[in-house]
Amino acid sequence: MxxxxxxxxxxxxxxxxxSDADDLVALDSDPxxxxxxxxxxxxxxxxxxxxxxxxxxxxxxxxxxxxxRDGAFLGWxxxxxxxxDRAGTAQLGYRLTRAAWGLGYAAEADLPxxxxxxxxxxxxxxxxxxxxxxxxxxxxxxxxVAPSRRRGHP
Amino acid sequence: xxxxxxxxxxxxxxxxxSDVDNLVALDxxxxxxxxxxxxxxxxxxxxVDDYLPAFLGxxxxxxxxxxxxxxxxxxxFLGWFHFRPQPHDPPNQVELGYRFVKAAWGLGYGTEGSKxxxxxxxxxxxxxxxxxxxxVVNTGSRRVMEKAGLRQVxxxxxxxxxxxxxxxxxxxxxxxTRAEWEAAGG
Numbered sequence: 001m002x003x004x005x006x007x008x009x010x011x012x013x014x015x016x017x018x019s020d021a022d023d024l025v026a027l028d029s030d031p032x033x034x035x036x037x038x039x040x041x042x043x044x045x046x047x048x049x050x051x052x053x054x055x056x057x058x059x060x061x062x063x064x065x066x067x068x069r070d071g072a073f074l075g076w077x078x079x080x081x082x083x084x085d086r087a088g089t090a091q092l093g094y095r096l097t098r099a100a101w102g103l104g105y106a107a108e109a110d111l112p113x114x115x116x117x118x119x120x121x122x123x124x125x126x127x128x129x130x131x132x133x134x135x136x137x138x139x140x141x142x143x144x145v146a147p148s149r150r151r152g153h154p
Numbered sequence: 155x156x157x158x159x160x161x162x163x164x165x166x167x168x169x170x171x172s173d174v175d176n177l178v179a180l181d182x183x184x185x186x187x188x189x190x191x192x193x194x195x196x197x198x199x200x201x202v203d204d205y206l207p208a209f210l211g212x213x214x215x216x217x218x219x220x221x222x223x224x225x226x227x228x229x230x231f232l233g234w235f236h237f238r239p240q241p242h243d244p245p246n247q248v249e250l251g252y253r254f255v256k257a258a259w260g261l262g263y264g265t266e267g268s269k270x271x272x273x274x275x276x277x278x279x280x281x282x283x284x285x286x287x288x289x290v291v292n293t294g295s296r297r298v299m300e301k302a303g304l305r306q307v308x309x310x311x312x313x314x315x316x317x318x319x320x321x322x323x324x325x326x327x328x329x330x331t332r333a334e335w336e337a338a339g340g
Contacts, residue, residue: 102192102317151190151287152236152251154208154221 013064016055023073166222218279246282268302285329291320304328
């Protein structure tokens, strides 16, 4: 198994490897998963493989494969910042298979545990992020992405 | 007690702060929550901090719309109806909904209260259309909608925060317009 980056109660985040190609292509072929990304259009395999190469070869991007405790592929989660981000902020990202929706996985891989992991690639950003009061930015993003209303909600 | 409406067997009244336990118990039954959250109970904190304040807020904004606690004639808590425009609805479009403790299922309470609310809404509160939504597979709820005089208007698909068995079949909307209500005898 590839190098594990972080474990939570139900999740294992590990480095991507070339053998994740089929899982990643399947993820990026689901119209529901891509609904708000491409309008539901599957991402061509070649493009997915190119992205995978980046995930594998550039761990500093912070993109990790997410698995459940049985080793089933759930998608990916990431923490990183780029030039576009304001200094001291990092972006939490994730793309999960439909079967993994609504189970609280994205919230479970919260920023503080991510920050607690000794990872060379993230250390610089980690130091900056840590000054921020418990990552309000990330929490806002989580709320915006996940539908929060349910039937019968006032 | 602030009664809004009475029917033969039911009393619909305003919620109060002292209904927290009633609401927690209602939403703690996995069968009650089956088509709402897939069976997951609503946390007490959510009821205290989110649901109940929102229920009470409706009474400030509307005379005839909101969430109504349902009791039987002996004063037992049976559940609730909502009869209110959703935040994105105009005030003459009202969504009907209901949630009952399991012991109150199958007795026609849902139909009885729904009919009374619909009549009152059209007659007294300027409602032009009442609609209700549920999952396609929730046949019990759909039967109540039909018996209350609503008719199916569409099947649609939307995202919900919980995985629920049968959700792949989508959701269904039922409705009754003022014209239909009048044609049926008001």
